[in-house]
Amino acid sequence: MNHATAPVPTRRLRADAARNQQRIVAAARELFADHGLEITLDDVAERAGVGVGTVYRRFSNKRELIAEVFEQNVTQFAVAAEEASRHPDPWLGLVHLFEYACTHLATNRGFSEVMLELEEDLDRFTSVRDRIKPTIAAVIDRATAAGALAPGVESSDFFALINMVDAVAQFSKPVNPSTWKRYMAIALNGVRSDAVPRQELSVAPLTDEEVEQAKTYVCTGRRR
Numbered sequence: 001m002n003h004a005t006a007p008v009p010t011r012r013l014r015a016d017a018a019r020n021q022q023r024i025v026a027a028a029r030e031l032f033a034d035h036g037l038e039i040t041l042d043d044v045a046e047r048a049g050v051g052v053g054t055v056y057r058r059f060s061n062k063r064e065l066i067a068e069v070f071e072q073n074v075t076q077f078a079v080a081a082e083e084a085s086r087h088p089d090p091w092l093g094l095v096h097l098f099e100y101a102c103t104h105l106a107t108n109r110g111f112s113e114v115m116l117e118l119e120e121d122l123d124r125f126t127s128v129r130d131r132i133k134p135t136i137a138a139v140i141d142r143a144t145a146a147g148a149l150a151p152g153v154e155s156s157d158f159f160a161l162i163n164m165v166d167a168v169a170q171f172s173k174p175v176n177p178s179t180w181k182r183y184m185a186i187a188l189n190g191v192r193s194d195a196v197p198r199q200e201l202s203v204a205p206l207t208d209e210e211v212e213q214a215k216t217y218v219c220t221g222r223r224r
Contacts, residue, residue, distance in 0.1 A: 021058050023048040028069050032110025037066060070114045073104070074128045077115060081135040091148035091196055094139050095188060101162050106169035106180045115162075153191045161187045174217040175210040178203055 027048035031039045041062060045052040059065040080100045087093030105112035137155040144153065165187055169180035185199035192198070206214065 017058075020048075020050055020054055023050060024055055024058055024065075025068055028065050032066070032069055033108040036109040037062075037113045041065070066110075066114065070111060073108075073111050074114065074132075077101070077104070078128045078131045078135070081132055081139065085135050085138045085142065090139075090142035090146040091192070094143045094148070095199075097136070097139055098158070098162070098188060099184065102165045102169075102180065102184045105162060105166050106173075107177075109170065112166045148193055148196050150191055150193050157191065161191070171214050171218065172206055172210070175213045176206055179206055 024044060028039075028044045031043055031047055041055045041059070042052055044065065045055045048055070055065075059068065077100070081097055084093040084097035084100075087096065101115070105115060133155075136158055140149070140153065140155040140158060143149045165180055165184050168183045169177075172179040182201055182203040182205060185201050185203075189198045
């Protein structure tokens with residue numbers, strides 16, 4: 001009797017499952033970056049080229065997928081905040097953190113929503129959120145104590161300013177994806193003390209034609 005048997009397919013199935021998960025997460029990352037957190041798991045399945053059931057087997061709901069996609073990003077943001085709080089120059093520490101935040105949030109709509117909202121029920125972000133907020137407060141306090149910030153600027157202003165820059169980034173992205181850098185510099189110039197040199201406005205403003213084009217994109221998106 002020939003005792004040879006066909007290879008057991010378990011390992012191959014595991015490999016297929018791993019590849020499917022990678023495709024799902026990659027597709028979700030792209031969709032979240034372009035469209036924010038309002039996408040559906042059906043959208044993810046279509047982009048990944050897998051069945052909807054495959055997505056639901058890996059992630060029972062969208063919150064789990066959000067946590068999987070953004071956990072590393074949020075952790076890296078916390079590390080950047082901690083590095084800024086230890087920068088030898090308190091003002092440059094704040095500038096570097098602000099630039100880091102604006103760069104990552106302006107190019108990733110979903111990440112900006114995660115960071116600016118940090119919903120309480122996303123348990124995997126709770127400890128990181130608890131690290132970020134006091135660390136950013138420390139960055140602001142150091143800059144204030146060094147006389148680098150205008151009087152009255154608070155840590156909560158940091159999130160508001162990021163939100164403002166992010167709004168400009170989303171508005172101008174279809175016509176000029178670099179314009180937000182100009183308004184990041186303007187925002188920093190607005191909170192600096194007179195003793196600190198101004199940021200260079202190295203990016204030109206939107207032209208009148210670009211503004212009208214961007215408004216058209218916004219209106220078109222609202223009608224969909």
